[in-house]
Amino acid sequence: MNTTTQSIAQVDRSRRRLPPELTILLVLVGISLTFEILGWILQGQSFLGNTQRLSIMILQVSVIGIIAIGVTQVIISDGIDLSSGSIVGATAMISMSLAQMGSYERALYPALTDLPVIVPVAAGLLVGVVCGVINGFLIAYTRIPPFIATLGMMVTARGFAKWYTKGQPISFPTESFAAIGKGLAPVLIFLVVAAVMHIVLRYTRYGKFTYAIGANRHAARVSGINVERHTVKVYAVAGLLSGLAGIVVASRGLTAQAGMGTSYELDAIAMAVIGGVSLSGGRGSIAGTLIGMIIFGVIISGFTFLRLDAYYQEMLKGVIIVAAVVADMYRQRKRAKA
Amino acid sequence: MVSSKIAAAIKQVLDATEADGLLAIEGIRKEFPGVLALDNVKLRVRPGTVHALMGENGAGKSTLMKIIAGIYQPDAGEIRLRGVPTVLKSPLDALEQGIAMIHQELQLMNWMTVAENIWIRREPKNRFGLIDHSKMITMTEELFTRLNIVVNPHAQVSELTVAQKQMVEIARAVSYESSVLIMDEPTSALTDREVQHLFSIIRSLRERGIGIVYITHKMNELFEIADEFTVFRDGKYVGTHSSKDVNRDDIIRMMVGRDITDMFPKIDCPIGDVVLEVKNLTIPGVFHDISFSLRRGEILGLAGLVGSKRSNVAEAIFGVTPATSGEILVEGTPVVIDSPSAAMSHGFAFLTEDRKETGCFLILNCLENIQSALITRSHVKAGFVEQSTVTKLAEDMAATLRVKTPNLYEAVENLSGGNQQKLLIARWLLTKPRILILDEPTRGIDVGAKAEIHKLITGLAAEGVAVLMISSELPEVLGMSDRVVVMHEGRVSGVLDRAEATQVKIMDLAAR
Numbered sequence: 118m119n120t121t122t123q124s125i126a127q128v129d130r131s132r133r134r135l136p137p138e139l140t141i142l143l144v145l146v147g148i149s150l151t152f153e154i155l156g157w158i159l160q161g162q163s164f165l166g167n168t169q170r171l172s173i174m175i176l177q178v179s180v181i182g183i184i185a186i187g188v189t190q191v192i193i194s195d196g197i198d199l200s201s202g203s204i205v206g207a208t209a210m211i212s213m214s215l216a217q218m219g220s221y222e223r224a225l226y227p228a229l230t231d232l233p234v235i236v237p238v239a240a241g242l243l244v245g246v247v248c249g250v251i252n253g254f255l256i257a258y259t260r261i262p263p264f265i266a267t268l269g270m271m272v273t274a275r276g277f278a279k280w281y282t283k284g285q286p287i288s289f290p291t292e293s294f295a296a297i298g299k300g301l302a303p304v305l306i307f308l309v310v311a312a313v314m315h316i317v318l319r320y321t322r323y324g325k326f327t328y329a330i331g332a333n334r335h336a337a338r339v340s341g342i343n344v345e346r347h348t349v350k351v352y353a354v355a356g357l358l359s360g361l362a363g364i365v366v367a368s369r370g371l372t373a374q375a376g377m378g379t380s381y382e383l384d385a386i387a388m389a390v391i392g393g394v395s396l397s398g399g400r401g402s403i404a405g406t407l408i409g410m411i412i413f414g415v416i417i418s419g420f421t422f423l424r425l426d427a428y429y430q431e432m433l434k435g436v437i438i439v440a441a442v443v444a445d446m447y448r449q450r451k452r453a454k455a
Numbered sequence: 456m457v458s459s460k461i462a463a464a465i466k467q468v469l470d471a472t473e474a475d476g477l478l479a480i481e482g483i484r485k486e487f488p489g490v491l492a493l494d495n496v497k498l499r500v501r502p503g504t505v506h507a508l509m510g511e512n513g514a515g516k517s518t519l520m521k522i523i524a525g526i527y528q529p530d531a532g533e534i535r536l537r538g539v540p541t542v543l544k545s546p547l548d549a550l551e552q553g554i555a556m557i558h559q560e561l562q563l564m565n566w567m568t569v570a571e572n573i574w575i576r577r578e579p580k581n582r583f584g585l586i587d588h589s590k591m592i593t594m595t596e597e598l599f600t601r602l603n604i605v606v607n608p609h610a611q612v613s614e615l616t617v618a619q620k621q622m623v624e625i626a627r628a629v630s631y632e633s634s635v636l637i638m639d640e641p642t643s644a645l646t647d648r649e650v651q652h653l654f655s656i657i658r659s660l661r662e663r664g665i666g667i668v669y670i671t672h673k674m675n676e677l678f679e680i681a682d683e684f685t686v687f688r689d690g691k692y693v694g695t696h697s698s699k700d701v702n703r704d705d706i707i708r709m710m711v712g713r714d715i716t717d718m719f720p721k722i723d724c725p726i727g728d729v730v731l732e733v734k735n736l737t738i739p740g741v742f743h744d745i746s747f748s749l750r751r752g753e754i755l756g757l758a759g760l761v762g763s764k765r766s767n768v769a770e771a772i773f774g775v776t777p778a779t780s781g782e783i784l785v786e787g788t789p790v791v792i793d794s795p796s797a798a799m800s801h802g803f804a805f806l807t808e809d810r811k812e813t814g815c816f817l818i819l820n821c822l823e824n825i826q827s828a829l830i831t832r833s834h835v836k837a838g839f840v841e842q843s844t845v846t847k848l849a850e851d852m853a854a855t856l857r858v859k860t861p862n863l864y865e866a867v868e869n870l871s872g873g874n875q876q877k878l879l880i881a882r883w884l885l886t887k888p889r890i891l892i893l894d895e896p897t898r899g900i901d902v903g904a905k906a907e908i909h910k911l912i913t914g915l916a917a918e919g920v921a922v923l924m925i926s927s928e929l930p931e932v933l934g935m936s937d938r939v940v941v942m943h944e945g946r947v948s949g950v951l952d953r954a955e956a957t958q959v960k961i962m963d964l965a966a967r
Contacts, residue, residue: 321838322830329827332816339807341796341831399818
């Protein structure tokens with residue numbers, strides 16, 4: 118029977134298309150195997166066989182990974198967030214300033230030391246959400262392009278982070294605050310965030326609305342979706358996750374500096390794009406971004422492993438980002454022809 | 456010997472020109488996915504004439520013009536320019552071969568000056584190879600004098616009125632020494648005075664031997680400016696006549712004359728109480744004082760030409776672009792509808808006119824498309840969509856409407872137009888609407904799917920749904936509606952009962 122004339126009454130679930138994530142996974146496997154082979158040839162040892170190296174690799178990318186999860190849903194809704202790196206800087210400063218030990222005599226707020234860990238965490242998350250809500254409001258209600266709104270926030274939040282202590286770093290956190298970023302904790306945080314967002318995007322109304330707005334804003338509105346309100350929510354969630362990343366970064370470094378998170382926004386966007394999240398909205402998944410993130414990690418640790426110049430690393434990163442977007446365009450054009 | 460050969464060749468070309476006129480279109484066919492837009496049409500334009508192209512909305516006029524202007528490529532057929540078969544590869548190619556089009560949506564660059572717009576890509580250069588602005592201005596002034604156009608060449612296009620922009624476009628077309636000029640409803644945004652000025656320019660172009668193809672809906676313009684006219688209907692050629700030989704009724708008959716077959720299975724069903732009442736709905740400059748009522752089980756047709764703002768009225772009622780004044784009453788109670796979401800809570804559903812632009816989520820799958828409206832209101836618990844229930848509802852509805860797709864996980868962009876339309880109807884039926892607004896429910900879909908959708912609409916009315924149906928196809932309006940509201944330029948120009956409504960009466964009210 119010709120499948121196109123088959124009635125819907127006989128629903129055939131097995132004929133779902135191969136997900137684009139599979140292609141990206143193959144790219145990841147290809148890159149990993151290349152390093153593995155080069156490893157044996159140049160170094161005489163295995164690249165993938167070293168679990169310590171792999172866990173360090175994941176650790177390196179998981180903080181940006183937290184941001185990338187937030188950015189993924191922004192891009193799916195046909196937006197962009199350039200402010201995440203600066204929000205990391207701002208929230209790192211705020212949360213650290215409320216997390217200092219009482220025994221440190223030059224604390225920023227001497228009256229506010231040894232606070233329970235919930236205080237700096239809540240403050241950091243709150244600042245992140247506020248930044249995100251401002252982004253969302255500007256984009257939804259003044260109709261300025263997301264690129265411009267978040268560019269403004271990027272510059273402003275960075276300026277705020279520098280102003281906060283006039284450029285001085287903040288250090289000496291309480292032990293409980295320092296525990297947040299210790300060891301493999303960031304990886305765990307990332308995994309929880311990714312799992313929650315995966316479920317949210319797939320099974321909740323929030324997720325359905327996000328894809329719908331990205332796929333066709335006007336149709337979403339006519340379907341009864343409050344596009345403006347939802348846009349604010351999406352950017353608020355992105356801000357929240359940037360705030361979370363800021364807390365983790367500060368905690369892990371045991372110090373907060375105004376320059377923390379610089380250019381994280383670009384790496385996060387790159388992870389999402391490499392993971393198949395379409396910059397024209399409506400397409401992409403957390404699974405894809407996860408793979409994109411690991412590709413990033415593999416490249417960084419692979420180059421270190423081969424003792425190749427770090428400059429090559431950056432150049433290759435750039436090439437891969439462009440290649441990922443070209444691949445996305447190609448996929449879309451093929452669809453348009455079909 | 457040689458010269459006689461050349462003379463013979465010239466004579467051959469001249470003979471061909473004599474037979475063909477300036478531009479000859481023969482056997483053109485153009486198919487879009489799911490719809491045959493042009494089927495073996497022809498058109499012949501003689502030099503120094505204004506040739507009007509007439510037809511209902513969707514007759515294929517604009518498609519043919521886009522083919523002549525090099526925007527679309529025909530699937531079959533021949534275009535001859537002065538007797539020579541020609542392929543028009545792109546708009547630029549057409550322009551260079553002497554065919555210029557003045558679009559309905561003007562195609563000027565807003566932030567550049569008038570002179571820059573006219574001479575773009577052909578700017579005069581000085582001896583350093585830089586653009587010679589003063590020469591460009593002089594050239595523009597000369598051109599404008601020749602055409603009797605009064606527009607400042609230094610002005611930015613964004614500052615011009617629509618009429619002035621149109622003059623600039625015409626001047627640009629003339630500056631290419633075009634021999635064929637296509638005008639797609641050039642007067643739709645002009646005042647009477649501006650129209651007269653435009654006509655005087657058209658007449659002077661005609662005297663210079665230019666052939667003008669003039670698309671219009673307006674009868675009086677046809678008789679005032681056109682020498683000949685050709686009528687299309689449903690993508691087919693109907694006839695060509697001199698405008699002196701016919702009257703208004705003849706043309707209307709040519710445009711609409713066709714039999715209504717059993718395409719429209721209208722069943723008479725009991726009509727109940729008034730569900731929707733619209734009073735003096737107005738958006739200044741768009742539509743004014745729109746009033747009508749709609750009853751349970753009734754299908755109310757909303758007819759009118761393109762530009763009569765029917766869709767704007769529908770969008771206002773559904774809260775997409777709310778009206779600035781006027782009242783909407785649902786079952787006798789005044790309601791405030793400031794967003795689609797508010798409209799839905801009063802039991803409205805709205806199938807938009809443009810399936811691809813404002814209806815479907817093309818890149819998402821069928822299920823996501825069907826459920827999008829439903830889950831804004833129900834079937835969500837603690838933020839989670841009750842997916843198995845919703846999927847079951849969607850599957851049942853898709854089966855009822857006989858949507859043809861391999862499965863519900865197929866991307867909607869891979870479906871035919873008719874099936875996309877059924878999916879959108881399914882989306883709205885899941886919300887159990889009391890008032891269903893349909894804007895061009897069967898546009899661009901094949902005949903079989905059309906009949907199915909008509910049957911569906913009638914069935915819904917029989918179940919007590921109140922239907923407001925906008926349609927540009929008169930047979931559809933006549934075949935489906937219990938009453939017809941006709942709009943003309945943003946106002947209601949008449950209401951006809953099923954018994955008294957005819958194609959000619961509707962056209963009469965719509966075209967004025």
